[in-house]
Amino acid sequence: MLLTVAVVFLATLAVFWFFYSSEYRRKLALLKTEPYLPFFGHVLKLTKNGNSSVLPVLEEMWNNLGRDKYLVKLGPLDQVIITKTEDIELILSSNVLIEKNFVYKFLEPWFGNGLLILTGKKWRSHRKMLTPAFHFKILESYVEVFQEEAQVLADQLLDQGDGDIEMSHITSQRSLFALCRTAIGFDMNVNKDMSDFAASTQMIKKIMNQRVFSSWKFIDPLYQLTGEAKKLRECLNVTHSTFFTALRAKQESMKEMMELIASGKETLESITKEDDFFTKKRMTFIELLLLSKTPEGELLTDEDIKNEVKTFMSAGHETTAMAAAFIMYCLAMNPDVQKKAFQEQLEISGGDLTKPLTYKNVQDMKYMERVVKESLRLYPSVVAMGRKITEPTVLKDGTELPVGVSVLLVPYFTHRNPEVFKDPLKFDPDRFLEQVSLYSYYPFSAGSRNCIGQKLAMTMLKCWMGTVIRTVELFPPEGAHPEVIVEITINSATGVNARARRRQY
Structure with a gap:
């Protein structure tokens, strides 16, 4: 020991x-920073109240140091915070600066070594191969699942009574259920034995959040000796077993099609070429991966498939869950916006709100799309995105970033900068009637490493919100409002609360 x-x-x-x-x-010394302690850096200041103090302290530094860029020291590790649009564009538009920073490596046991974390040639290969998995025909086939889970969400909100409802724990469950159905084909509403998987997923999230905001837990050999690491491994074994079971079941049921594709007699495109193929058979993400080939013409290995499914599930689960909770909070706080969003539902349905939503209906939700975008501006699910500087990089003002340093791009700050958005704290969906720069507004990142699932996320969120407000009228909470904190995704120390009543119309 x-x-x-x-x-x-x-x-x-x-x-x-x-x-x-x-x-x-020498290069780092030219960056603005605040006084820090030897070895600890800014860690003690950032974590004085646990992770609830991280974002307020970083925001205070951002305001004090000019709302531009500044250096934060996490112990002896350096992070350069960047929030200026022109510098964000320089980083995110680069086809070279695509390597994620060191924090992502600690997420790998949960997220898998899939598209989110991969870099270099393998990342480019997987990105190209996975793009067809988010084709509109596939998204269209998922709408039924999204709407069913949204209706359960609406019913659960109404079941909570007239008082304040903490919504994120409900949206987290429903998001997990929806992604299980679309990613691996397991319906957790039916398969009660999936409760261990759900509980393990929540425990993994909790443990990973604790690890990310601890200085000594980054020392992996020491961390692996702890009881917390043992519990993490146990939970990961449960989730990995579920993915393995799903993979084996799908391989058995699709053996014939896989052999045809492996031999070159068929392709994914030829098998799914009929216009109504995806409406007849809703293919799960894991099935699409089994029938896909890399640009080099190779089938994915079992390990590659499990990694990509883990990425799909883990990256999509909490981001959509927290986004949905904050959108409902914003609707509750802005009754005029909620009224317009409900009116849009009446128009789309022709006045019959019992009619199931179609993919075209979701596409026609132009006002709801602006509502979702505005909520993601104020409450981006991913508060910060990390990159590693792998070649000499000069920012627009001439500042040199040394090779090896990590940078954090923080949409939460950029989106709330009055130099970028007028009256930034006002909830105004109509600001998106005008074109907004990709690098001023980037909740799904931007450039070559933007979120491959952003269309799926938008489809799911619009479908959820459209379904919910048909049934539920949301009101401001009587108690706590959000106190935003940084976890792996955005969260609130006080919960994301609102009141709900059955809509009368």
Whole structure:
């Protein structure tokens, strides 16, 4: 044990000595920062109240240091916070600066080594191969699932009574259920034995959030010796077993089609070429992966498929759940907006709100789309995005970023900058009637590494909100309003609350 600690400590010192060579230090010394403690950096200040103080402290630094860029030291690790539109464009539009920063490696056990974390040639190959999995025909086949889960969501809101409802725990469950159905074909409403999977998923999220905001837990050999790491491994084994079971079941049921594709006699495109194929058979994400080939003509390995399914599930689950909760909060706080959104539902349905939503209906929700976008502006599901600087990079004002440093792009700050958005704290969906720069508004990132699932997310959120407000009228909470905190996704220390009543019309 002591030998392990000593080796890790010396190796860590060697790495830090390398990064703190004179050239690296010289460039970082030109960046604005606030006073920090040796070794600890800003960690103690950032975490003085747990993760609830992280965002307020970073925002205070952002305001104090000029709403531009500044250096944050997480212990001996350096993070350059960047929020200016022109610098965000420089980073996100680059076809070279595509490597994620070190934090993402600690998410790999949960998210899998899939598209979110991959880099280089393999990332480009998987990105190209996965793009057809988000074709509009596939999204159209998912609308029925999304609407069914949204109706359960609406019923659950009404079941809570007249008082304040904490909505994120409900949206988290429904999002997980919807993604299980569309990703691996398991209906958790029917398969009661999936309760262990759901509980393990929630525990993994909790543990990973705790790890991301701890300085010493980044030292992996030490962390793996803890009881927390043991619990994480147990929960991961449960989720991995579920993915493995789903994979084997699908491989068995699709054996004939897979052999045809492997032999070159058929392709995914030829099998699914009929216009009504996806309406006849709603293909899950895992099935599409089994029938897909990389640009090099190779079938994906079992490990590749499990990694991509884990990425799809993990990255999509909490982001859509928190987005849905905050959208409902924004609707509750803005009754005029909610009234317009409901009126749009009346127009789309021709006055018959019992008619099931179609994909075209979802596409026609132009006002609801602006509502979703405006909520994601104020409450972006992903508060910050990390990149590693892998080649000499000069920002627009001439500032040099040293190779090896990590940068954090923070849409939460950019979206609330009065230099970018007029009256930024006002909830105004109509600001999206005008074109908004990709690098001023980037809740789904931008550039070559933008979120491949953003159309799926928008389809799901519009379908959910359209379904909910047909049944439910939302009102402001009587108690706590959101106190935004940073976890792996955005969250609130006080919950995301509103009141709900059955809509009368």
